[in-house]
Amino acid sequence: MADSYLVEPDVKFVKQLKAMGGDTLKKCYQCATCSVVCPISPEERPFPRKEMIAAQWGLKDKLVGNMDVWLCHQCNDCSTYCPRGARPGDVLNAVRGMSITEYAWPSWLGRIVQDWRFFWLLLAIPVAFFLVLLGATGYLKIPDGEIEFAKFFPTLLVDIVFVPLATLWLPVTFGIGLSRFISAIHKNAVAEGKAKRKDVNVPDFLKSLVCTVPTVLGHSKFSQCTANKDRYVPHLLVFYSFIGLFVVTNAFFVALYILQVPGPYAQWNPFKILANVSAIALLVGVIMMIRNRIGNKDNASKTSYFDWYLLLLVLGLVLTGGLSELTRLAHLTTVAYPIYFAHLVFVFCLFAYLPYSKLAHLVYRTVAMAYSRYAGREPCE
Ligand code: SF4
Ligand code: SF4
Structure with a gap:
């Protein structure tokens, strides 16, 4: 049976992602083309589609501490082929920026x-x-x-x-x-x-x-x-x-x-x-x-x-x-x-x-x- 997950959207996080270059994240309609064309995404739990869904929902805890976000090398092949212009490569780049800020000291x-x-x-x-x-x-x-x-x-x-x-x-x-x-x-x-x-x-x-x-x-x-x-x-x-x-x-x-x-x-x-x-x-x-x-x-x-x-x-x-x-x-x-x-x-x-x-x-x-x-x-x- 699929895992259940209580969704608590973080609207502020979504706004911050958009301000950092992920402004197209809402355009994603989850076709999964990006995960298919990504040359380095693994077969099991591929990225970046699942991260796009998490970004749309503002699931900060699923993104800033997500190692897959860092496995992405921002080659933007996924963005080139995305039929909606949702630019998943840029969204993941914005998440990485947020991640650095989240763990930064001071x-x-x-x-x-x-x-x-x-x-x-x-x-x-x-x-x-x-x-x-x-x-x-x-x-x-x-x-x-x-x-x-x-x-x-x-x-x-x-x-x-x-x-x-x-x-x-x-x-x-x-x-x-x-x-x-x-x-x-x-x-x-x-x-x-x-x-x-x-x-x-x-x-x-x-x-x-x-x-x-x-x-x-x-x-x-x-x-x-x-x-x-x-x-x-x-x-x-x-x-x-x-x-x-x-x-x-x-x-x-x-x-x-x-x-x-x-x-x-x-x-x-x-x-x-x-x-x-x-x-x-x-x-x-x-x-x-x-x-x-x-x-x-x-x-x-x-x-x-x-x-x-x-x-x-x-x-x-x-x-x-x-x-x-x-x-x-x-x-x-x-x-x-x-x-x-x-x-x-x-x-x-x-x-x-x-x-x-x-x-x-x-x-x-x-x-x-x-x-x-x-x-x-x-x-x-
Ligand atoms: S980011 Fe683009 S290619 Fe990826 S799931 Fe969304 S619409 Fe499809
Ligand atoms: S930008 Fe990242 S997610 Fe997109 S194709 Fe390149 S490595 Fe894969």
């Missing part, structure tokens, strides 16, 4: 990062902070002589700001958000009979996490897209350029504090080459993503503020980074330092707001994919 920061009205505030926070920091340490001026960014914003100050962000802020905020998220998806999985134990078995879950890593590195789920195959390459470019920049940042940190070799480094330095290649790949990837979203020939998806926030942030980051370097090499003192200042503002925004932005997808989706394997929904490849 929750108020999660809410303002996803609200376009506060975009100026997110930029103003690091601008004000840096101005006060530079003013208080006597560095609030354009230095004379050869351009060296460390003469304007000393490396020690940069590290005082960014090292705690990377080593304390990100682990703590992500740690709290992810532990809430795992508890929620586990609770739902137990309720639906997909998991039996009351608590998550941590060693087994970690094994599932390890076997998920090759799938993430190869973007093998994303590569299964058919109608929107062109989204695969830019995602791969952005993904690996961030890894490249992460390696470079750590290498320069070691060079400075352990090997005692301060910058600027020669252009032929292998890590400098990696930095430049990664920056170019990031620029190309983000431009391709923006072009895809603006082009959007079949109107299969709509770009929400949640998407634009990250795209514009990454574009600002890579443009100011590249222009800092070029204006330094061209000895344009009066523009090089302000551009470098802007670059640090974008870097701050990327780090400080990462757990609440669309980039957090990478972490949440990896965890959900690992949980899916842990719960036996997908085999380890």
Whole structure:
């Protein structure tokens, strides 16, 4: 006999989903075409049709802690073939945004990062902070002589700001958000009979996490897209350029504090080459993503503020980074330092707001994919 379920629609949740890009959810008439065409939906309890029904009814608890929502890679094949233009890919994207806000800590920061009205505030926070920091340490001026960014914003100050962000802020905020998220998806999985134990078995879950890593590195789920195959390459470019920049940042940190070799480094330095290649790949990837979203020939998806926030942030980051370097090499003192200042503002925004932005997808989706394997929904490849 089918399970009975007491429906308690959350109208506010439906309104929030619509505001976050899922405005077409009411158009769905449940034909199930989307679940059939989705290249990565499993045969047992396929998505996204069941999520569309839950979204129409405002069943928040069936959605925000639902691992299937995170197995979706937003290729939008389903939206391309949906006969009603209900754009299930965008609805699931909106649910993921709501999910991040739901588990975020502190929750108020999660809410303002996803609200376009506060975009100026997110930029103003690091601008004000840096101005006060530079003013208080006597560095609030354009230095004379050869351009060296460390003469304007000393490396020690940069590290005082960014090292705690990377080593304390990100682990703590992500740690709290992810532990809430795992508890929620586990609770739902137990309720639906997909998991039996009351608590998550941590060693087994970690094994599932390890076997998920090759799938993430190869973007093998994303590569299964058919109608929107062109989204695969830019995602791969952005993904690996961030890894490249992460390696470079750590290498320069070691060079400075352990090997005692301060910058600027020669252009032929292998890590400098990696930095430049990664920056170019990031620029190309983000431009391709923006072009895809603006082009959007079949109107299969709509770009929400949640998407634009990250795209514009990454574009600002890579443009100011590249222009800092070029204006330094061209000895344009009066523009090089302000551009470098802007670059640090974008870097701050990327780090400080990462757990609440669309980039957090990478972490949440990896965890959900690992949980899916842990719960036996997908085999380890
Ligand atoms: S979202 Fe579209 S394809 Fe999917 S069930 Fe609804 S109407 Fe059908
Ligand atoms: S966006 Fe792609 S992965 Fe997500 S449900 Fe639709 S077809 Fe499947």
